[in-house]
Amino acid sequence: MAFTGKYELESQENYEAFLEAIGLLSAKTDHKVVTEVVQDGNNFSWTQSIPNWAWSNTFTIGQECELTTMKGSKFKAFVKMEGGKLSVQFPQYQFIAEMVEDKLVMTCTIPGDKGVVFKRTSKRV
Known part of the structure; x- marks a missing residue:
């Protein structure tokens, strides 16, 4: 499935608990997060932004990338694509992104004692 597009936050679950678990509680915001993805084969550019802040990564599926x-x-990690889902192990959580119909669904899972699952669904704009 093609991920390329611009997406705006539609809903999210456990966002504050996730931010607290990774030590970013001060980042809580009511802003609509915008995610822009450019996919060219196995090469990706992935940017999430709110007013006055942006976070961006570029990576290639199956290759070790600096993220x-x-x-x-x-940090360095391999980004995988399995069953139409992007997957990467961040230092504190597992990140999975997939297209469900025309929506971008991202799930971040923190294992262990903190055991937080954060899910964000964004609609194409």
Whole structure:
């Protein structure tokens, strides 16, 4: 499935608990998050933004990539595509993104004691 597009936040579950678990509670916001994805084969550019803040990564499926966390830390990881779902292990959580009908659904799972599952659904604009 093609991920390319611009998406606006439609709904989210456990956002505040997720931010608290990764140490970004101060980032709570009521702004509509906009996600822009450009996919060219296995190459991706992925940007999420709100007024006065943006977070962006570029990566290639199946290759080790240097990525940036929401806190600005850099790390290396492999981005996988399995069953139409993008998957990458961030330092604190597992990130999965998929297209469900014409919506971008992102799920971040923090394992262990904190056990938070954050889900964000965005509609194409």
